[in-house]
Amino acid sequence: MSLASSKQPTHPSFPRLFAPLDLGFTQLDNRILMGSMHTGLEELGPSGFERMAAYYAERARGGVGMIITGGNAPNQSAALAPGEYGAFDSDAHVPLHRRVTDAVHEASPNCKLCLQILHAGNLAHSADPVAPSPIASPINPREPRGMTAEDIETTIEDFARCATRAQAAGYDGVEIIGSAGYLLSTFLLEKTNQRQDEWGGSYENRMRFPLEVVRRTREAVGENFIVVYRIAAMEMMADGSSWDEVVTLAREIERAGATIMSTHFVWHQAQVPTIATRVPRAAFTSVTGRLRRELSIPLITSNRINMPEVAEAVLERGDADITSMGRPMLADPEFANKAFEGRVDEINTCIACNQACLDHAFRGRTVTCLVNPRACHETELVYTPTTNPGRIAVVGAGPAGLAFATTAASRGHDVTLFEASEELGGHFNLAMRIPGKEEFRETIRYYQRQLELTGVTVKLGARTTAKQLLDGAWDHVVVATGLHARTPDIPGIEHPMVMSYSQAIRGERELGKCVAIIGAGGIGFDVAELASHAGVSAALDRDVFAREWGVDFANHPRGGVAGVEPRPQTADRAVFLLQRKPTPPGRGLGPTTGWAHKLALKRRGVHMLRGVHYERIDDHGLQIVVDDEAQLIPADTIVVCAGQESDRGLFDELSGHHDSVHLIGGADVAVEIDAKRAIDQASRLAAAL
Ligand code: NAP
Numbered sequence: 159m160s161l162a163s164s165k166q167p168t169h170p171s172f173p174r175l176f177a178p179l180d181l182g183f184t185q186l187d188n189r190i191l192m193g194s195m196h197t198g199l200e201e202l203g204p205s206g207f208e209r210m211a212a213y214y215a216e217r218a219r220g221g222v223g224m225i226i227t228g229g230n231a232p233n234q235s236a237a238l239a240p241g242e243y244g245a246f247d248s249d250a251h252v253p254l255h256r257r258v259t260d261a262v263h264e265a266s267p268n269c270k271l272c273l274q275i276l277h278a279g280n281l282a283h284s285a286d287p288v289a290p291s292p293i294a295s296p297i298n299p300r301e302p303r304g305m306t307a308e309d310i311e312t313t314i315e316d317f318a319r320c321a322t323r324a325q326a327a328g329y330d331g332v333e334i335i336g337s338a339g340y341l342l343s344t345f346l347l348e349k350t351n352q353r354q355d356e357w358g359g360s361y362e363n364r365m366r367f368p369l370e371v372v373r374r375t376r377e378a379v380g381e382n383f384i385v386v387y388r389i390a391a392m393e394m395m396a397d398g399s400s401w402d403e404v405v406t407l408a409r410e411i412e413r414a415g416a417t418i419m420s421t422h423f424v425w426h427q428a429q430v431p432t433i434a435t436r437v438p439r440a441a442f443t444s445v446t447g448r449l450r451r452e453l454s455i456p457l458i459t460s461n462r463i464n465m466p467e468v469a470e471a472v473l474e475r476g477d478a479d480i481t482s483m484g485r486p487m488l489a490d491p492e493f494a495n496k497a498f499e500g501r502v503d504e505i506n507t508c509i510a511c512n513q514a515c516l517d518h519a520f521r522g523r524t525v526t527c528l529v530n531p532r533a534c535h536e537t538e539l540v541y542t543p544t545t546n547p548g549r550i551a552v553v554g555a556g557p558a559g560l561a562f563a564t565t566a567a568s569r570g571h572d573v574t575l576f577e578a579s580e581e582l583g584g585h586f587n588l589a590m591r592i593p594g595k596e597e598f599r600e601t602i603r604y605y606q607r608q609l610e611l612t613g614v615t616v617k618l619g620a621r622t623t624a625k626q627l628l629d630g631a632w633d634h635v636v637v638a639t640g641l642h643a644r645t646p647d648i649p650g651i652e653h654p655m656v657m658s659y660s661q662a663i664r665g666e667r668e669l670g671k672c673v674a675i676i677g678a679g680g681i682g683f684d685v686a687e688l689a690s691h692a693g694v695s696a697a698l699d700r701d702v703f704a705r706e707w708g709v710d711f712a713n714h715p716r717g718g719v720a721g722v723e724p725r726p727q728t729a730d731r732a733v734f735l736l737q738r739k740p741t742p743p744g745r746g747l748g749p750t751t752g753w754a755h756k757l758a759l760k761r762r763g764v765h766m767l768r769g770v771h772y773e774r775i776d777d778h779g780l781q782i783v784v785d786d787e788a789q790l791i792p793a794d795t796i797v798v799c800a801g802q803e804s805d806r807g808l809f810d811e812l813s814g815h816h817d818s819v820h821l822i823g824g825a826d827v828a829v830e831i832d833a834k835r836a837i838d839q840a841s842r843l844a845a846a847l
């Protein structure tokens with residue numbers, strides 16, 4: 159096996175990314191892998207498979223070299239989610255999978271499609287979850303049954319059968335996931351494997367199960383079938399694997415027949431963020447690089463690789479042979495083609511928000527993408543050229559207005575976008591100023607380029623009136639005027655120490671030494687992040703990130719974190735984050751990112767108070783009552799983050815006077831200024847007009 163010495167000319171900008179990779183019996187066209195992402199479509203049954211076929215085919219057409227599907231359980235008790243089709247445990251499912259493989263190979267005959275086989279172990283949804291020992295995961299209260307020797311044998315057989323079914327269904331290979339806290343990885347650690355038989359005890363015994371799974375899978379599928387193994391290169395837990403154990407396992411897995419090794423950096427229960435936008439780009443690839451020096455098979459690396467230049471740099475450093483990008487392919491199915499054709503500025507970049515992908519998966523909803531609502535909805539949200547081009551005025555250039563304007567114009571409408579301020583992006587302009595949310599800038603860059611490409615006429619600093627719009631003889635008027643911050647009715651709210659969140663985030667007013675934040679929603683948490691953080695954003699510097707979360711990349715202690723104290727950079731000021739509700743602050747944050755947000759603030763000493771009654775603001779600070787007890791927060795700065803109200807005045811003025819006036823985004827529903835909802839609503843309206 160060797161890197162193909164390509165006779166093709168090398169790519170001028172991304173020579174490594176677009177170099178083929180020779181696997182001996184087959185070849186990958188390039189080093190871009192669409193990594194495994196659960197979609198929630200599998201569980202829908204036959205209709206879900208039709209949608210999956212369209213979803214993966216679009217990515218194959220978009221130029222990726224290889225795709226790994228979402229996890230498929232090898233038997234019913236192994237599935238992560240409910241639903242018969244989450245497990246590929248019956249030959250009767252082969253024709254359904256065949257629709258997916260045919261669609262992908264038709265879209266791109268060279269694109270390799272691998273089925274991920276995932277046994278969730280003690281994280282399974284099943285009523286009868288199994289694990290090496292009867293030890294529950296801290297994130298799944300259900301106690302698993304300890305596997306008998308017979309269970310172990312049957313399960314190994316189930317993996318092998320699942321792989322041969324995948325082969326029969328036309329997949330080019332399988333990925334066996336041996337990380338993240340799923341079954342195979344729980345065999346490896348002493349804390350989850352307390353068996354006394356040949357499957358537990360010494361490390362040699364603890365790795366026997368994953369090795370047998372790989373060996374028997376290889377035996378079942380023969381030589382000419384890709385077998386990827388996903389290894390826990392770092393669990394981000396102090397009782398994780400030592401580096402020697404990782405290397406020992408990896409070498410044995412290679413010997414057992416894996417074609418490619420893929421590295422994973424976390425167990426789901428760990429308390430280090432590895433995929434959120436607060437994680438620096440390509441933060442973990444050096445770990446893959448170190449393992450790569452120990453093996454002779456190709457290695458895949460992943461996590462926060464979201465632009466082609468990032469992937470190219472990873473390959474150039476010698477950290478990996480293949481770069482895996484799961485979420486970036488949701489955000490832009492044409493990622494690879496755009497990179498190849500020198501259209502990098504047209505890429506719709508994954509901003510690692512998790513809001514529509516992993517948060518949906520976590521909540522059992524079909525996955526999609528905040529910046530691309532077509533993801534997993536390819537069969538029903540279709541942008542076809544319009545047969546009835548019209549003149550459309552769009553008012554407001556926040557995410558809703560931008561998504562509508564560019565989509566409608568791409569369909570052939572003549573669109574003019576009016577924005578009262580001098581900048582595009584609405585609330586995204588605030589988000590990108592929060593440490594850890596710098597990626598949001600990419601979405602504005604994307605829309606800016608799309609406005610040019612689709613020929614939208616942009617009028618900045620243009621506050622339009624209803625009269626001007628009515629006089630303009632537009633065929634359609636789309637109002638995306640957004641919202642304005644709510645001013646709570648608290649005595650003293652006009653005090654000079656009080657400022658809006660916009661003033662605080664834009665740096666228009668300076669924060670003092672004691673900051674009280676009124677409102678602990680998404681924006682309150684963001685302002686607390688801004689106020690409590692010091693120095694360079696951890697998202698922009700891997701060393702700062704490593705110190706903040708206690709990861710030792712240089713020495714690789716057990717799990718990557720053993721014996722390392724998190725040392726966040728903390729601002730020299732007191733920060734209080736307040737809410738009236740009695741529920742724990744941060745309840746409304748995304749399930750896959752909110753915990754890290756809360757933990758980061760806690761470690762920086764932010765005081766979070768709930769059940770707060772605001773008495774008044776005066777020269778002494780903020781007077782509050784909590785649990786019937788009067789308290790004074792000696793604030794010198796009060797930032798109001800008490801939600802928003804819709805700006806729908808323009809819409810009300812137009813309604814009844816124009817035949818086709820539409821309201822979208824925050825102007826429509828203020829309680830959720832959520833960009834996910836805004837972009838989805840705008841895109842659907844643009845597809846329909
Ligand atoms: P929000 O989430 O609705 O939070 C508003 C906060 O203000 C709540 O904590 C509320 O809590 C408090 N509040 C409401 N009315 C009040 C009043 N009259 N007086 C005092 N406090 C009041 O709004 P947001 O923080 O502005 O965020 C808006 C949206 O932006 C979110 O829904 C989210 O979609 C999006 N966003 C999300 C993130 C994220 O991390 N996912 C980040 C930023 C923004 P009490 O009523 O309990 O006091």
Ligand code: SF4
Nearest residue numbers: 508511512515527528
């Ligand atoms: Fe990336 Fe956010 Fe889209 Fe998920 S929802 S793919 S994290 S941009």
